[in-house]
Amino acid sequence: MSTPWLVLVESNTTGTGRQFCAAARARGLRPIVLASDPSRYPYLDEDGYDRRVLDTADAAAVLQACHRLGDVAGVTSSSEYFIATAAEVATKLGLPSPDAPAVARCRHKDQQRIVLAGAGVPVAGFRLAREPAQAVAAGLGYPVVVKPSMGSGSVGVQLCPDRAAVERHATALLDAPVNERAQAVPRLVLVEQYVTGPEFSVETFDDRVVAVVAKHLGPEPHFVEHGHDVPATVPPGVATALGDTALAAIRALGLGWGAAHTELRLSAGGPVVIEVNPRLAGGMIPALLRLALGVDLVDAVVGRAAGRAVDVRPRPLAHASIRFAVADTPGVVADRTGLDAARATPSVTAAEFTVPVGADLAITHSFRDRFGYAIAAGEDPSTTADRARRAAAELHVVTR
CATH class of the missing domain: 3.90.1170.50 (Aldehyde oxidase/xanthine dehydrogenase, a/b hammerhead)
Structure with missing residues (x-):
């Protein structure tokens, strides 16, 4: 009897990508990474993992590759950029998956903001801009945050103190037809009010809060994450408010299956959602969860994708x-x-x-x-x- 495949559409370049493959092996599955350029992931050679080279931006090509493999137990991704493709393909194969349209909608920050605001989930004031002049005319005051409508890892996110900075940064973003993964991106940027206050993430699985994480950012005007602490040392009431806000956002977006990573700021008026990511956290946060809470979310994501039992109950350590x-x-x-x-x-x-x-x-x-x-x-x-x-x-x- 053949070992079923666990298909991973691309990978994180560091950290959890490698762990996804290891978790699949540990569960008796055969991991395989579909990639347009497998050389991005040296661990494939180092650890002896299977791979197939194809255009992973093409969901039809990914689906065809899965059909050729035969016995596929699950399809997922450790990469923000390909989680929507993985959900679409898993759904078409009749395999366990989050709601594919909800995941795709969530990947577009403009659509995400509109849904959250319409549902009464607290978000920063925002405007959409397809031209630099629209970004400048946002009317949100200064400073504002200007960011691409699709992206990950703070790429292209910048705090702009005045009109000239908004125009410069919006022009640069709008003039870029592809992202850092060479994927086509819409000619659209978000201009958002700058929410002050400490930043956190809430790690959830299904409808359960697994952890509230304190985030440490580098100097402005950029938002590079320099570190994380698990669990965040905040009063219980604050942790509850952050968790409840994250769950409200997930429900509004039609998520709530598997892992989600919600980023928030704790403003003077309470938690404000910065963005919801319909996938497992990056930044080695899963490693911190294992150490601090005894929860292996990498294994849980792999297990859920393959239709296996998972346990995400925190056990503070x-x-x-x-x-x-x-x-x-x-x-x-x-x-x-x-x-x-x-x-x-x-x-x-x-x-x-x-x-x-x-x-x-x-x-x-x-x-x-x-x-x-x-x-x-x-x-x-x-x-x-x-x-x-x-x-x-x-x-x-x-x-x-």
């Missing part, structure tokens, strides 16, 4: 934090130092470089500027966070 090493100088990576020192830091459970020697570091003011990370776990949240920060600060790359 510790506090866990991650801090990223972020590049500030572009160039080709010639050397990497400090890994042993990072790993020797007390309470550190993992430290890694995420870019190899020879990689080209281009400063994009997004998640792609991160070149390494350190994770710590312990009983005291502030000590744990500090040790993750200290360990990440040991990591350095030399560029040429």
Whole structure:
């Protein structure tokens, strides 16, 4: 009897992509990654995973590849950019899947905002713009956040303090016909009121809040995530309000099957939804959930996609934090130092470089500027966070 396939449409370039394949193997499934360029994912060769090369932007091509494989137990993706395609294909194959139109709608931030606002879920004031002049005339005051209508990992998201900055950034976004994955994107940007206050994410599975996560961002005008803490050290009432707001957003969008990652700001008036992502969190947050709460959401996503039983009940164990090493100088990576020192830091459970020697570091003011990370776990949240920060600060790359 053949081992059923677990089909992964593309992958995260770091972290959880590799873990999805490992989780599938652990469940007795045969993982295979469908990719337009498998060389993006060195772990495929390192760990000996199957792959097929095809145009993954074409759902029909993905569906045909699945038909050729035969015994497919599930189709999913660890990548924000391909989760809608995976849902569409799984639905057509009669396999477990979230609501495919809801996932596709959620991927378009303009449609997401309209649905949430119409349902009374708190979101920032926003306007849609197809031309720079429309962005400038948004009438939301300053500063405002200007972002692409489709994207991930803070790519293209920028705080603009005045009219000139809005015009410059909106022009740059509108002049880009494709995203960083070479996918065609609509000529549309969002202009949003800037919501002040600390930022959090709420990790959910189905209709259950698994964790409230504290987010640490780099300096403005960009919004690069420099770290996360699990669980967020907030009063119980605040955690409940954040979780309830995230669940209201998920319900309004027609989600609530499997994992979702909702980002919020805690404003003076309460939680405000920044965006809902219809997939598992990135940024190594799943690793923190395993350490702090004993919940393996990577395994849960794989299991749910394959129609297997899952358990996402939190079992508090510790506090866990991650801090990223972020590049500030572009160039080709010639050397990497400090890994042993990072790993020797007390309470550190993992430290890694995420870019190899020879990689080209281009400063994009997004998640792609991160070149390494350190994770710590312990009983005291502030000590744990500090040790993750200290360990990440040991990591350095030399560029040429």
